[in-house]
Each structure stands twice: as structure tokens, then as C-alpha cells.
Amino acid sequence: MENSIAFERATTLERTTFRSIREGREHTVMILGGSYAAIQIAHRLLKYARMYVQNLKVVMVWWSRILGSSMTSVSALATLQFPNPSFFEAVMRPSREAPALTRQQNTHLYWNMASVRAIIPGQTKDDDLFGNIARGFAQYATDSFVHIIGSVEGVDPNTKTVWIDYAPRHSLEVEIERGGGTGAVERHELKYDHLILCTGTRSTDPDMPWKNLGSTDETREQLHITQRKVEKAKHIVVAGGGATGVEVAAELAFEYAKASGDKRKEIVLATRGAHVLSGDSMSSKVEKELAKLGVKLMTNSTVEGKEFKDNKTYLTLRNGKTIETDLLLPTTGLIPNSEYLPERYKNSQGYVTVDEYFRVVGAPSVWAVGDIVSIPRASFVHTEKHATGVALNVENALRKKDPVRVKSMAVDPLAIALGRKRGAGRAGKVSLPSYAVYWAKGRNLGMSRMPSYLNGAPW
Ligand SMILES: Cc1cc2nc3c(=O)[nH]c(=O)nc-3n(C[C@H](O)[C@H](O)[C@H](O)COP(=O)(O)OP(=O)(O)OC[C@H]3O[C@@H](n4cnc5c(N)ncnc54)[C@H](O)[C@@H]3O)c2cc1C
16 A cells, blocks of 8 residues: 655655554554644643653544545546445535635635625624644644544454545645645655544535535635635525534524615525424424524425526425525535445444544544544534543553543533524523523623634643
8 A cells, every 4th residue: 555656755754654663663653634623632742641651642633635626636536446435436526606615625624604694795704714733732742743634544443453545745844834734745654552433524515615515714714715705695505403403503693684675685595304403302492593584494304406597596495395595505415434444343323433542443542532433423522522532541441451432422512503583502401591502602702712622731
């Protein structure tokens, strides 16, 4: 698998880094992913496990869109013989409206929980949504932390090997300032002692900026494109009555549904079932709040088809109706980013199966946490809680101690922001007052936590 010619092209720094990882001179913990779970675990290991484990090296690998999004680049993929070309076709499908990108590095944490508000022009600043990951790790000894902006292409738990595609960078300093490499893509084969899978999920619709799109530039660009579309539209259909759909519809309605004059827009929320939030105990309360905001709710209205004609979008619903709109914002569904892992470690939907210690079933020394396991569901609060337990278990493994059962939240909380003034929520079965949800979440959708998340202060 290893391409020695390509390897020779790497800089001295990279050669040293890759060689030491390949030769297993350190205790190498490799973390795949560059989002909430991965960042927390990396900080915890560097702060605590390194006190006990000599020569601990934490290697974080997070995604970069390795080639441009133009058609030429996508067709060039075929010649590279990726193990799973269909994955690339799915995630690298060029957006019809996005220009071809020339920079493809994924350098920043995307605070995607605020994307529901960020699609409204003027409501958020890019700097509050995107935070440079590498800078937060500059505090640790350079021999203890390595980050590789590359795409994980394969994992073999039997031989403890990870294959990544990677564009070499010039120096770590350049990487921190500018992002990853700009050279040709190379395939590298790396060895680990312990591996933690935190590669999460992506949105079903690759044009929607609800989650990281593969590179910081592309995510930011797609967000701006969506903002421009929102600004132009007079009639918007949000498809999907889950938490994201409800929050998006509420944010849009708060800003536009009751505005006067030219600013006013009609906001429709189309749901598959008879109620939003799949009939959760909060559904009817949330539906009343949406009505107050001016959202037009269309239940039993799964959007099945979309046709673009004369500057209008025509949506076909499963119930036979057609809606004419200016803009469709689909919020339906997530896909696990687990294509690099052999099928036997996943369930039928592609989520990774773990035991009570969050070890991947049947894969020694491999853990998985966050959306890629989605236990009990895809959620930041569960991810954050479980990541704490996984960091401890990896530290235990490094110190030859037994693992401990990973603790979950005592109750499953659900908090929904309903525009910029109200919210609805429950902790288990106990309902939470609107102002409490607004205060805890709706005020700034957690964005104020980003700086400390990046520099590891909470842990
Ligand atoms: C619009 C929206 C709003 C939300 N709001 C809330 C909320 O208010 N509260 C809440 O609790 N939850 C919320 N969530 C859920 C929350 O966003 C997720 O649970 C959280 O993002 C999970 O984090 P993660 O670290 O597991 O992975 P993700 O955030 O999915 O990140 C995965 C990381 O892995 C990288 N990656 C993927 N594939 C590869 C690869 N092959 N090679 C290398 N790197 C790779 C990606 O680039 C990314 O860095 C929301 C979700 C959405 C979509």
C-alpha cells in the first residue's frame, strides 16, 4: 500500500513523524476525526494520560477534501483507485452553485449546532462558527501531538494499520496559519497502538451546511451560498420535522414570518408524520410555539421530488400534492462516516457497534464515540459525556488497567431553540421552562463555548 516515491517527497518533519509512527517507537494513540469528540479526547489524553505514559504520542487525523470539487478533479479520483469510490462520489459531488474550490483544507472545528441560525444573513460571524483546531494544541510538547489533515481511507484492526490520503504540508507553522498541504495527494500507511474512531456523521444532502462538508472552505462557502438563497427567497420549505428542521423553521420564522414589507417570507415546515419530533412528549407544545412564530406546518407531507422550472422549485409530496416554493432546505437524515471500516464492525445502517466500554466489538484496541455510534442518538451532549469515559478507558488501557463502563447521561435531555427568544425542552420526562432552554441554549447556541473547547480549558 505504501508509496515509497511519494513518501520521499514529504518534508523532513513529516518523514520523521511518519517514520516514528510507522515504526512504533512511541505509544501511539490515533484519533480519527476533528470535531467535538476527537478534540475533547485528545486534550484529555495529552493532559492526563501523558503524565503516566512515557513517549505517548497522540495523532489526530481529520478530514480534508483532498481534491477540488470541479468535475475534472472528481473524475481524476477514479485513477487513484480508492477502496470505496462510491463514498467519494457521494461526498465529493460538486454543488451545482458552488464554484470549484482551490483550497481544500479542513482546519477548523465547525460549531455546527449554530448552523440553524447561521443560515440567516447577519446573525452569526464566521469567526464564532469556525475555530482553528491546531492552535489549541500548540500548548503541548511538539513530540506529543501530531495532527494530520488527511482523509482516512482504510483501517485494519488486525494489523493495527490506518491508511490515509494526505497532501504534504511545508511545515507545522504553515499548517497552523494556513491549513494543510497543497501538494499532490499521497497514500500513507500508519501503525497505531490504540485507535479511537470519532468520524461522526454527515448530512444526507451534501449541499446543506448542517455538518462539516469535508473542508473548512467548502463548509463556509456552502453556508454563505445558503445565506444568499435565504435572502432572495420569499417562500421557504424546510423538509424534516426533527430537531434540526424545527430549529431551522423557528429561526427563519422569527426573522421573517412576521416582518413587514419586502423582508417578509412564508416559512413552511413539512414533516413526514402527524407531528414534529416524531410525536415526542414535547411535540404539541413545540407545534404551538411554531404556530405563534408564524411557521406553516404541513404534516404527513414527505417531500419526494424536486423540479426546478422558471426560477421556481416544485416539490412533489408523497401524499400526491405539489408545492411551489423558492427554496427547499432539507434537514432529513444523517449518514455515518464509517466507509473506511470493514463491514463486520458496523450495524446494518453503518454505525459502529461498541460494547459497554465503547470498544469496537471484535476489534481489539479500537474505540468509537460520538455520532459514529449514535448511542442513544446523534447528540452533542451524549457525545461529550461518552468522550470523557472513552478518554479514561484509553488511558486505563495504556496503563494496563481494566476498562470502566462508560457512563451515559442520567436522563436523556432534549432542548430545542425556538427562535432567538424562546425554547422548549425536557430532562427525561420533566419539562423545562422556555426561559431555561433559551438561557442554556437558544441565546447563542453554544458558540461561546468554542474557544474553551479548542484550547481544552474545561478538561
Ligand atoms: C444542525 C444540527 C444541530 C445540532 N444541534 C445540537 C444541539 O443543539 N445539541 C446536541 O446535543 N446535539 C446537536 N446536534 C448533534 C451534534 O452536532 C453531533 O452529535 C456532534 O456533531 C457529534 O460530534 P462528533 O465529534 O461525533 O462528530 P462530527 O461532528 O460528526 O464530526 C466528525 C469529524 O470527523 C471528520 N471525518 C469524517 N470522516 C473522516 C475521514 N474519513 N477521515 C478523516 N476525518 C473524517 C469530519 O471532518 C469531522 O471533523 C446537532 C446536529 C445538527 C446537524
